[in-house]
Amino acid sequence: MFQVVFVAFILLLLSIDAVFVTKGAWRSQRLYMVILLGACVVAIAPRYFTPVAEGLGVGRLVDVVLYFTTVILVRELFISRARYVRLERRLTLLGRGVALEGVQQLARRRFGKD
Amino acid sequence: MHVAILLPCYNEEQRLERTVHRLEELARSWRSATLSVVVVDDGSTVPAALEPQGGVADVYLLRHPSNLGQGAALQTGVAFALRLVPSVDAFVTMDADGQHDPESVRTFCEHLDQHAMDIVFGNRFLAGRSEDMPRSRALILRAACVFERWVTGLKLGDAHNGFRVFNHSVATALDLKQDRMAHATEFKQLVAKHRFRYAELPTSIAYNTQVLAKGQSNLGSFYILKDLVKAYFFNG
Numbered sequence: 447m448f449q450v451v452f453v454a455f456i457l458l459l460l461s462i463d464a465v466f467v468t469k470g471a472w473r474s475q476r477l478y479m480v481i482l483l484g485a486c487v488v489a490i491a492p493r494y495f496t497p498v499a500e501g502l503g504v505g506r507l508v509d510v511v512l513y514f515t516t517v518i519l520v521r522e523l524f525i526s527r528a529r530y531v532r533l534e535r536r537l538t539l540l541g542r543g544v545a546l547e548g549v550q551q552l553a554r555r556r557f558g559k560d
Numbered sequence: 561m562h563v564a565i566l567l568p569c570y571n572e573e574q575r576l577e578r579t580v581h582r583l584e585e586l587a588r589s590w591r592s593a594t595l596s597v598v599v600v601d602d603g604s605t606v607p608a609a610l611e612p613q614g615g616v617a618d619v620y621l622l623r624h625p626s627n628l629g630q631g632a633a634l635q636t637g638v639a640f641a642l643r644l645v646p647s648v649d650a651f652v653t654m655d656a657d658g659q660h661d662p663e664s665v666r667t668f669c670e671h672l673d674q675h676a677m678d679i680v681f682g683n684r685f686l687a688g689r690s691e692d693m694p695r696s697r698a699l700i701l702r703a704a705c706v707f708e709r710w711v712t713g714l715k716l717g718d719a720h721n722g723f724r725v726f727n728h729s730v731a732t733a734l735d736l737k738q739d740r741m742a743h744a745t746e747f748k749q750l751v752a753k754h755r756f757r758y759a760e761l762p763t764s765i766a767y768n769t770q771v772l773a774k775g776q777s778n779l780g781s782f783y784i785l786k787d788l789v790k791a792y793f794f795n796g
Contacts, residue, residue, distance in 0.1 A: 527794060528794050531790070531794040535737070537628070538628050538632045538739055541624045541626060541628050541632065541636075542628075542632065542635065542636045542639065544624070544625050545600065545622040545623055545625075545640075546622065546636065546640055546643070548622070548623060549622050550622075551618065551619070552611075552612050552619045552621055553612035553613070553614040553617065553619040554614070555587075555594065555596075555615065555616060555617055555618045
């Protein structure tokens with residue numbers, strides 16, 4: 447039952463992406479599709495992949511996938527955060543430059559004051 | 561003495577104009593000082609419009625193209641003031657919503673000058689606890705104060721008080737990277753790092769309904785903490 451739901455979910459995702467996700471970056475899209483279809487195959491017939499996992503010294507192939515996925519996601523999170531902080535800094539400097547260029551003098555002090 | 565007053569503002573509307581007029585009144589009565597008011601509109605949805613009375617102070621308006629945060633606005637103001645008159649003696653930061661008393665500018669500047677200080681911080685608790693200050697706000701500020709003492713080692717009795725006066729050395733060394741409200745802690749870190757001479761003086765804060773409605777919520781303290789942690793790991 448789980449396999450059916452899982453495969454249906456992945457196919458739904460692929461269909462939505464095929465219709466709505468903007469075109470371009472074909473290589474990354476193809477890689478993404480291959481990964482999801484691979485997940486479908488592993489979900490449908492896990493027993494064919496168990497020897498591979500055992501060869502790697504892990505009980506189930508899903509554990510191998512989980513280990514790598516976790517490490518990759520954490521790495522991506524940190525890299526994205528650092529990139530975001532740098533981008534935010536550049537945006538601030540850009541905004542400051544615009545403000546300094548467009549300064550207006552609204553009132554001018556008279557000598558000696560009244 | 562040439563004093564540059566930096567007013568970061570975001571959607572302050574009439575409150576900003578009232579604050580600028582009060583500063584102009586101060587300029588009129590304080591004849592030995594030259595005042596420049598630098599308003600930094602931090603991307604207000606309705607751009608700040610001002611009609612200064614004119615004749616007593618120079619008033620400048622700078623606009624950020626989008627909302628970058630109060631820390632970013634202050635740094636913009638300092639950068640402009642340093643370019644404007646290299647001989648500015650005192651830089652004042654205060655809120656544009658009228659919660660700070662413009663008369664304190666004079667007291668603080670005189671203290672800075674006469675006691676050869678680098679920076680003078682405002683302390684709302686030295687003036688006696690305001691009856692209008694919500695109890696929860698007082699509690700959070702006390703906790704923030706303990707945290708800042710631990711982080712910076714400075715013995716100061718208030719946290720995140722936007723009223724401060726500093727000299728040219730501090731302004732030159734200032735390079736705020738905290739764009740939002742955590743800049744107040746960064747200020748103190750700078751003072752500790754450069755071993756600037758500091759003092760604190762009582763300052764009153766008007767906690768009227770407008771200030772409480774528009775100002776920071778108590779939840780803001782968690783965002784400040786989050787920004788500080790983020791900066792510790794990613795800005796280094």
